[in-house]
Amino acid sequence: MPQNNAHYEIKDQVAVVTIKNPPLNCLDAGTKEDIGQAFTEVARFRPGVRAVVLTGSGERAFAAGADLKSFLEFDPKAAKVYLSRSQEIYTAIRDFPCPVIAAIRGYCLGGGLELALHCDIRYAANNARLGFPEVNHSLFPGHSGARSALQHIPLGKLKELVFTGRLINADEAFRLGLVEEVFEPHLVFAKALELAREIAAKGPLGVTAAKKALNISSDPAGDQGIESVIDLWAGLTATSDMKEGVRAFMEKRPPEFKAK
Template sequence: MEFKNLLIETVDNVATLTVNRPRSLNSLNSEVLGELECALYGLNLNADVRAVVLTGAGERAFVAGADIKEMSAMNALEAHAFARKGQQVMLLMERMKKPVIAAVNGYALGGGLELALACDFIYAATTARLGFPEATLGIMPGFGGTQNLARLIGPNRASEMIFTGRMLDADKACAWGIVNEVFPPEELLVKARETAQAIAQVAPLGVSSAKDAIANGLNMGKEDGFRYEAALFGVLFATEDQREGMEAFVEKRQAVFKGK
């Protein structure tokens, strides 16, 4: 499928998904959200894709936020529907079987930071700036930002970011636990793809089950999370990949995983 606002490139089981609206700093409007939804569904179903790197076109922005021009004309009902659409896309990415790495190459503000937070983890360029400026516009985050950020770094720091609208540089975002690692801009995509490639080489069912356990376990009590983990662990012992992985270890050879 051809997209107007997205680029998808797949090499060695790693898909790079690029939001491609550099003239508007890759901002998210209704059209882009619709395309992202379609693209994520397709990548999730594509057996040739085992990991995804999400980034933005150009050097200035990952995604600079939701499209303010579009939002400024919305009434309350339209704004609610827009927020729910954005949340639907974020939840889709969180629930994908494939890990998604955000490669934040510039501004990740508002909806852009929400998009990055919906990924499994974030790498950032030294030039990245992350924040929620919504309060300076008379609104608040609406694509899951209040929920995901507070769960990631705690309510105190999340509140400071959201209430003030201040941006964090990449190093501070890393120190606060929002970003995993910071790289020079020219190395960012290379490093993100290297990590995605490392993920693509291990058992995809093991990875998807671990992603499931982490995401759902956060919404459970600890003992329920343990039981859920044990159930997924047991199911994996009925897979071809488990047999292949353990036989390869015993035979001292490289395992070949098929996702079965």
């Protein structure tokens, strides 16, 4: 059943949710809502759906982050509303009753990488490029994806990636533990679907309970601290540097930050 910028299909107890916002599947507010709605619709078919594959349309991107232009209109209050709603959608995917597998091709950046990190398992194509480029716009990852990354990589390495905005390739992401497998681009979706079907053949109550137990075990603090992260991110929208970072990106020029 189609939505505006995301759609889902269900076959043989596996749902495929596809982000469709060409050319790079940017995660503007409407696209996030459509992704959330797709998962809400898929949940109605439970327990008939036992695994989900989340992917991006086309070959260029899983999801290349946010629609930066909209950030120019933000103040801290509006930014907090935006980020809180986005976090609700990401959390719903993290807590979805059955496993969610991200099939990543091309760019997986910023909020797109945070979205992938809220999935249970990530398969990547060898042409994938992953990273948190938010500091280029005087921001930082605000959807608790950085906290999710800490389940896979050391704090120092995560700080290096976040502080520099550096992008890494799929092989380095695999070495760090951000993705579980790397495949040729034409194979990654098929391999994710194969894994989803393998999971769907197992005892569904056991898999659901195992997911809950593993999520609790890996994040004993629960959602404590997310609100503080949202406040920090929202506060940056009142700064001149954030506006300069976004405008510089849109104008394809180096930013001139002034720490104010």
